[in-house]
Each structure stands twice: as structure tokens, then as C-alpha cells.
Amino acid sequence: MKIILRLALLAAVIAAGVWLWTILFPSPEKAVRRQLSELARDASFSGNQSSLAVIAGAQRLANFFSTNVEVNLDVPGRIQHTLTGRDEIMQADAGARASLDGLKVEFPDVNVTVAPDKQSATADLTVKAQAGGDRDSIWQEMKFTLQKTGGKWLITRVETVRTLT
Amino acid sequence: MTLVRIVVWVVACVIVFKVVLLRVEVDGISMLPTYKNHSKNWINRLAYFRHEPRRGDVVAIRLAGIHAMLLKRIIGLPGETVAFADGRVLINGKILNEPYEKFPCDWDRAPVKLGDTQYFVVGDNRTMPQQDHTFGECERNRIIGKVLLSR
Numbered sequence: 001m002k003i004i005l006r007l008a009l010l011a012a013v014i015a016a017g018v019w020l021w022t023i024l025f026p027s028p029e030k031a032v033r034r035q036l037s038e039l040a041r042d043a044s045f046s047g048n049q050s051s052l053a054v055i056a057g058a059q060r061l062a063n064f065f066s067t068n069v070e071v072n073l074d075v076p077g078r079i080q081h082t083l084t085g086r087d088e089i090m091q092a093d094a095g096a097r098a099s100l101d102g103l104k105v106e107f108p109d110v111n112v113t114v115a116p117d118k119q120s121a122t123a124d125l126t127v128k129a130q131a132g133g134d135r136d137s138i139w140q141e142m143k144f145t146l147q148k149t150g151g152k153w154l155i156t157r158v159e160t161v162r163t164l165t
Numbered sequence: 166m167t168l169v170r171i172v173v174w175v176v177a178c179v180i181v182f183k184v185v186l187l188r189v190e191v192d193g194i195s196m197l198p199t200y201k202n203h204s205k206n207w208i209n210r211l212a213y214f215r216h217e218p219r220r221g222d223v224v225a226i227r228l229a230g231i232h233a234m235l236l237k238r239i240i241g242l243p244g245e246t247v248a249f250a251d252g253r254v255l256i257n258g259k260i261l262n263e264p265y266e267k268f269p270c271d272w273d274r275a276p277v278k279l280g281d282t283q284y285f286v287v288g289d290n291r292t293m294p295q296q297d298h299t300f301g302e303c304e305r306n307r308i309i310g311k312v313l314l315s316r
Contacts, residue, residue, distance in 0.1 A: 109230025126229040136193060136202070141228040163228055163235060164286065164301035 028114045028153075032121050032146055035153045039064045040105045043093075047101035047132045058094040062086040066147060066154040074160045075140050102132025121146045121153070124161065185211050186313065187231060195288030195298055196236050199223070199265055200312075208234070212311035218242075218284060221265075223312040226286065226303055234309060235299060238265070241285025243305075248276035252291065268292045277302065284308065 026034065042060050049057065065071075071083040083089050096103065109126040123144040130137040145157035182188075187208040191200045200206065200223075208225040218224060218239050226235040241247035246257050252270035254261040270291035279285055279302060287300035 108232035109228065111229055124229045126233045128233060139192070139228065139233045161229075162301075163226065163307065164237075164299055164303050 028118050028121060028148070029112045032112045032114070032123060032153050033110060035064065035146070036107055036110055036123060036125065036144070039155075040107050043103070043105040045097055045103055049097055054094050054097040057097055058090045061093050062090040064155055065089055066149065066156045069154075069156055069158070071158040072160065073158075074162075075138065078138060100131050104130045104132075119148045121148075185209065187225070187310065189225065189234065189236070191236060194293065195290050196223070196238075197288075197290040198267055199238075199289045200236060206236075207313035208310040209313045210310040213308070218305075218308055218311070224286065225309040225312070226307045227309050231309060235286075236312065237286035237288055237300065237303070239284050239286055241279055243279055243281050243283055245285070246276050246278045247285040249274040254287075265289055266291065282306070 022030075039061075042057070042064070045057055065086055067086055069083075069085060069089065071081075071089065073079050073081045073083075081092075083092055106128040107125045108128055111124045112121055113123075114121045123146065125142055125144065127140045127142050128137050129140075141161040141163050143157075143159050143161050144155055146153045147156045148154075187210060189206050189208055191202060191204045191206065194202050212222075220239055220242055222239045224237060224239060226237060228234065240254055240261060240263075241256060246255075248255040248258075249272040252272050254263060255276070266289065268291070272291055272295045274295075277285070282305045283302045284305065285301065286303045288298060291298070
């Protein structure tokens with residue numbers, strides 16, 4: 001009986017260790033997914049933000065991107081814009097926060113492919129964005145390219161994917 | 166015996182409602198008047214198990230996954246040339262009869278030849294501006310299934 005208890009305890013300790021290991025050292029795919037999840041959260045905002053909150057939010061969002069990031073947005077009938085570098089992203093985000101009455105961003109489908117060297121990854125995902133006051137959402141397929149820099153996954157390129165050509 | 170029946174029913178329901186059928190809610194006006202905004206429907210994922218998609222079918226087209234899809238009608242089949250002229254659809258130069266189109270439109274689009282794995286899809290609401298309407302060529306592997314409750 002004592003041996004069984006000890007074995008059960010050992011198994012529990014090993015399981016806890018494995019679980020802790022995956023939390024502390026997530027696989028690249030998990031890390032990318034987590035990063036994108038945080039991006040969606042930080043890209044969302046409520047309306048009537050103070051100037052300080054606008055700047056802080058834009059700064060927080062810019063930190064997800066590399067300094068030389070390139071963002072190509074091409075949603076027919078909605079938006080056609082190219083942003084280069086963190087500063088332009090910050091400015092665009094601050095502008096959106098100041099002019100929109102809130103924004104809710106979600107990534108309902110995310111497919112992550114990590115390169116063999118585990119230093120870069122691409123994420124094909126669906127973006128759902130709903131501006132405050134709007135009844136309908138914008139759905140758009142996008143491709144994110146990420147690079148591992150200083151232990152953190154930074155977005156180096158964002159491009160829209162045309163579901164229909 | 167009753168327990169076995171319950172288990173069989175539960176398994177069957179899970180397979181049908183989680184694997185075969187996908188519940189969808191229409192978000193947008195591009196399929197008006199056939200499918201209204203925020204209306205509910207089901208997608209049959211086995212519809213094209215035995216045959217390929219056909220002209221006139223309303224299909225679900227996946228984006229990056231199946232949590233968000235486009236709902237469109239197939240008007241062009243692989244290998245065909247599709248064009249819009251004065252709001253009429255031309256397939257290989259001939260006008261396509263579209264009984265589901267209730268209102269006139271003025272769309273124009275240059276002819277496009279579809280590849281071997283491409284279908285031409287478009288929404289039924291062609292009263293909306295052409296530039297605001299998502300339509301065009303769709304790869305076969307993006308077509309998830311057919312709308313179950315067709316009109």
C-alpha cells in the first residue's frame with residue numbers, strides 16, 4: 001500500500017513538473033499564440049479614453065512589432081494603407097483610439113507555422129474587428145510573420161490575404 | 166440496453182452536430198434577399214463528398230479556419246470564363262439565368278478564366294456597390310460545404 005502511494009505521489013510530482021515546464025518554457029507555437037492573443041487584447045479598447053490612456057495603449061501595441069515592421073492593409077471598400085515601422089503604427093493606433101468609439105479585436109482562427117530553426121514563424125489568422133457603435137463586424141484573413149528577437153516574438157510583417165482573388 | 170441506445174444517440178448527435186453540420190449565423194448583407202443579416206443556418210460538410218460543387222449552390226468558404234466563413238453563391242465552374250456586363254453574368258460569353266436575382270444591378274467586370282480548381286462565387290445582393298461586395302475566384306479547398314436550408 002505504501003509503495004502504491006509513493007508511486008502515485010511520484011507520478012503526481014512528475015505531472016506537476018511537466019505542467020510547470022510547459023508554462024515556464026512554452027513551445028514556440030504556444031508562445032506565438034499567446035503573443036497574438038495578447039495583441040488582440042491590447043488592440044481592443046473602449047471609447048472615451050483619456051489622452052494618457054491613448055498614448056499608453058498605442059505604446060503597448062507598438063511593442064508587439066519589430067522596429068522595421070511593415071503592415072500592408074488592403075481590405076476592399078474599407079481600408080487600404082501601408083505602415084512602416086513602430087512609430088507609424090503608434091500614430092495610426094493613437095489616431096484610431098482618439099476617433100473611434102471603441103474597438104473589439106478577436107482572432108477566432110489562428111494557424112501557426114514555426115520555421116525549422118524555431119527563430120521565425122508565420123500565423124495565418126482571421127481577424128474580427130468591431131468598432132464601437134457598429135452593428136456589423138469586419139472579417140478579414142491576414143498573415144503575420146514573426147521573428148524571435150531577444151527571447152520575444154515580434155511581428156515583422158503583416159499582410160492581408162485575399163480569400164477570393 | 167437502454168444505456169447502449171443512449172450512448173449511440175449521444176455519439177450520433179455529436180458526430181452530426183459537431184462534425185457533419187456547422188451552425189452559422191449570417192453577418193452582413195451580401196446574401197440579401199436570400200439570407201438576411203443575422204439569420205441562422207447550417208452548413209452540410211458532407212454535401213460534396215460524392216460530387217463537386219454545382220452552379221447555383223450557396224456554399225460556405227473558409228477564411229483561416231471555420232469560425233468565420235463567407236457565404237456565397239457559385240456562378241462559375243472550373244475552366245469557365247466569367248464576366249459581368251451591365252449587371253448580367255456572362256458565362257463563356259452567354260447570359261446566365263439567375264432566378265434568385267430579384268433586383269437589377271449595374272456591375273461590370275472584365276472576363277476572368279477560372280483555373281481547374283477555381284469556382285467563381287458572388288453574393289445575391291448586387292444592389293450594393295460593387296467595390297463593397299466581396300466576390301471573385303475561390304479555390305476548391307476553401308469550400309467547406311453547402312448551406313443546408315436552401316431557398
